[in-house]
Amino acid sequence: MTSSDKNPIIVVENLTARFGDRTIFTNVSFQVNEGEVLVILGGSGCGKSTLMKQMIGLYRPASGRVLIKGVDINTPDEVQLRQLRMQIGVLFQSSALFGSMTLGENVALPLGEYTDLSPASIDLLVRMKLAMVNLTGSAELLPSELSGGMKKRAGLARAMALDPSILFFDEPSAGLDPITSAELDNLIKTINSSLGTTMVIVTHELESIFDIAHRVVMLDKTAKGLIAEGDPHYLREHSTDPRVVNFFQRRVGELK
Amino acid sequence: MPTTSRPKPDYAFQIEGQKREKIILSISGRLVLEHLEHLESEYAAFLTEMRPAELTVDVSQVEYLDSAGALALIQMEDQAKAQNLPFQLVNLTDAARRIMALVDRQALQPSPPVPKPRPWKALEQVGAVSLSVLNDFVQVLTFLGGLLIALAQSFRHPGKIRWGDTLFYMKRAGVDGLPIVGLISLLLGLIIAFMSSLQLKQFGANIYVASLLAIAMVKELGPIMTAILVAGRSGSAFAAEIGTMMVNEEVDALIIMGFDPLKFLALPKVLATMLVVPVLTLYADFFGLIGGMIVGVVGLDLTVFSYISQTQKSLNLFDLLSSLVKSAVFALLIAGIGCQRGFQVRGGAEAVGSATTSAVVAAIFLIIVTDSAFAIVLHYLR
Numbered sequence: 270m271t272s273s274d275k276n277p278i279i280v281v282e283n284l285t286a287r288f289g290d291r292t293i294f295t296n297v298s299f300q301v302n303e304g305e306v307l308v309i310l311g312g313s314g315c316g317k318s319t320l321m322k323q324m325i326g327l328y329r330p331a332s333g334r335v336l337i338k339g340v341d342i343n344t345p346d347e348v349q350l351r352q353l354r355m356q357i358g359v360l361f362q363s364s365a366l367f368g369s370m371t372l373g374e375n376v377a378l379p380l381g382e383y384t385d386l387s388p389a390s391i392d393l394l395v396r397m398k399l400a401m402v403n404l405t406g407s408a409e410l411l412p413s414e415l416s417g418g419m420k421k422r423a424g425l426a427r428a429m430a431l432d433p434s435i436l437f438f439d440e441p442s443a444g445l446d447p448i449t450s451a452e453l454d455n456l457i458k459t460i461n462s463s464l465g466t467t468m469v470i471v472t473h474e475l476e477s478i479f480d481i482a483h484r485v486v487m488l489d490k491t492a493k494g495l496i497a498e499g500d501p502h503y504l505r506e507h508s509t510d511p512r513v514v515n516f517f518q519r520r521v522g523e524l525k
Numbered sequence: 526m527p528t529t530s531r532p533k534p535d536y537a538f539q540i541e542g543q544k545r546e547k548i549i550l551s552i553s554g555r556l557v558l559e560h561l562e563h564l565e566s567e568y569a570a571f572l573t574e575m576r577p578a579e580l581t582v583d584v585s586q587v588e589y590l591d592s593a594g595a596l597a598l599i600q601m602e603d604q605a606k607a608q609n610l611p612f613q614l615v616n617l618t619d620a621a622r623r624i625m626a627l628v629d630r631q632a633l634q635p636s637p638p639v640p641k642p643r644p645w646k647a648l649e650q651v652g653a654v655s656l657s658v659l660n661d662f663v664q665v666l667t668f669l670g671g672l673l674i675a676l677a678q679s680f681r682h683p684g685k686i687r688w689g690d691t692l693f694y695m696k697r698a699g700v701d702g703l704p705i706v707g708l709i710s711l712l713l714g715l716i717i718a719f720m721s722s723l724q725l726k727q728f729g730a731n732i733y734v735a736s737l738l739a740i741a742m743v744k745e746l747g748p749i750m751t752a753i754l755v756a757g758r759s760g761s762a763f764a765a766e767i768g769t770m771m772v773n774e775e776v777d778a779l780i781i782m783g784f785d786p787l788k789f790l791a792l793p794k795v796l797a798t799m800l801v802v803p804v805l806t807l808y809a810d811f812f813g814l815i816g817g818m819i820v821g822v823v824g825l826d827l828t829v830f831s832y833i834s835q836t837q838k839s840l841n842l843f844d845l846l847s848s849l850v851k852s853a854v855f856a857l858l859i860a861g862i863g864c865q866r867g868f869q870v871r872g873g874a875e876a877v878g879s880a881t882t883s884a885v886v887a888a889i890f891l892i893i894v895t896d897s898a899f900a901i902v903l904h905y906l907r
């Protein structure tokens with residue numbers, strides 16, 4: 270984390286999000302460094318999910334751009350886009366496993382699309398990925414047969430299928446009990462430290478934030494943009510912005 | 526006191542002091558939701574009757590107070606203030622004070638009315654509805670166009686088509702639909718042959734029941750009935766399936782993984798339906814004709830042979846082929862609209878429900894419209 274600090278893998282430049290004539294945020298700019306765990310924070314409805322969807326190219330920004338490894342995520346170049354997509358994995362808030370496929374088939378899907386591997390090697394890779402998220406022997410199960418936490422882990426296995434260099438998470442611990450969410454945090458830390466995967470995580474869980482985040486960026490609904498950026502421990506102790514301090518100390522701010 | 530079925534309020538007012546002077550109002554008992562309005566009216570009556578110059582409300586005797594009771598006390602104060610009457614609330618217990626603190630006085634003011642959109646004039650409404658129908662129609666056409674392009678592209682790389690899914694949907698839309706399609710066509714054949722035989726018998730034209738039924742069944746009823754059944758069975762299922770995937774972010778996940786949802790989700794369904802509906806139509810024709818033959822043989826004393834040969838005489842290959850082409854077009858409409866309505870889903874479960882309904886209604890409507898177009902075109906084509 271020391272030498273790679275100066276090596277931005279994602280560059281977010283002046284992003285603006287708008288739905289109809291409602292502006293959600295304007296001029297959001299930050300960078301994510303290689304190998305870093307960056308957490309996007311903010312109150313409900315401030316646009317965290319929207320920001321993440323813009324970063325992965327699902328929503329087009331009203332203005333501004335997102336560069337991943339120097340390539341605009343909204344590039345019209347099909348070949349570049351395909352290469353880019355191989356490098357990012359996403360764990361959606363609802364896990365988004367395909368209900369008609371078994372876990373094994375879910376994980377095998379991107380492998381089949383992007384590689385020319387034989388079914389036997391794909392099978393082996395699938396078993397390895399499922400084991401990495403502690404789902405050994407569940408390849409034949411259907412998503413409907415899983416608990417919420419298992420779904421999250423299976424979604425993570427699928428997101429990691431192609432060994433992406435960047436993983437995105439939308440509220441990974443939402444709806445999970447404290448123990449399961451701590452397990453997921455550990456998994457995230459392990460993957461980050463052993464594979465060096467860069468991670469962008471949207472979460473509210475304070476404990477998770479202090480546990481896993483190298484850096485945070487904080488969105489605010491009234492400011493319609495970023496209000497803080499940095500090490501969460503540092504921000505908690507030294508930030509002078511009452512909105513930031515209140516968030517970290519779980520205090521309800523003044524009523525708006 | 527008028528006797529009502531309501532429980533008698535278990536609070537009481539005690540008034541100390543003279544009219545138009547300083548008055549102390551002591552309230553005792555329970556101030557709860559059920560008596561909120563009673564309390565208000567009694568208080569209003571007290572104010573008009575006594576016209577105090579200064580009012581002190583003593584609540585030391587109140588045994589129990591809920592949030593509605595607290596609201597009543599607050600409104601007492603507001604009402605007194607509105608009349609410029611000095612008001613004091615005394616001897617609040619701690620518990621009562623805590624409950625009173627829960628009530629946010631500002632929130633009691635009705636929020637300023639949201640400006641309602643001006644009610645539309647009839648003409649405007651007609652215009653707006655027409656525009657939205659037109660807009661919807663354009664969207665459906667755009668989607669179907671995209672589908673056809675995807676279909677054409679896939680035929681150049683047949684290996685890329687998801688044949689497994691296609692087979693699955695062929696079974697769903699086709700094989701699983703056989704019993705209902707067969708039964709309905711058989712009954713339809715029986716009914717039409719029977720009704721028409723009643724008329725034709727009078728002219729001794731029994732044998733023309735076979736012609737009538739053959740033409741009606743093969744040219745119109747077979748394709749249409751099959752299409753309507755498939756729209757109800759499969760079009761709705763496609764909309765629900767894709768709609769649910771939209772809600773669960775599964776479609777987002779597909780896009781992120783680099784799949785084209787149109788090719789991945791819609792194409793197998795459309796292809797399967799287009800392959801299977803013409804076959805189902807043939808099957809429906811066959812059962813319809815069997816139904817007619819039963820009536821002919823049992824009710825009209827025709828022989829099986831004469832019935833079949835009359836049927837053969839009234840049909841030609843062009844009729845049969847054109848009806849199959851027609852049913853393939855119907856299939857494209859059904860599956861296409863089912864998928865399009867599914868992809869339109871935003872939000873939650875209720876959106877899936879309305880997408881399903883709308884898929885069936887729109888499909889049936891377009892089937893009928895397309896059928897009319899076919900009738901005219903085929904007439905001049907022959």
Ligand SMILES: Nc1ncnc2c1ncn2[C@@H]1O[C@H](COP(=O)(O)OP(=O)(O)OP(=O)(O)O)[C@@H](O)[C@H]1O
Pocket residue numbers: 288293311312313314315316317318319320
């Ligand atoms: N597809 C959409 N169409 C219109 N408005 C949207 C859409 N998606 C989000 N919004 C609006 O944008 C704002 C931000 O939504 P977003 O989901 O990004 O919030 P969030 O920060 O992720 O909140 P939460 O923590 O509750 O998930 C919300 O006010 C929401 O109403």
Ligand SMILES: [Mg+2]
Pocket residue numbers: 317318319
């Ligand atoms: Mg969100």
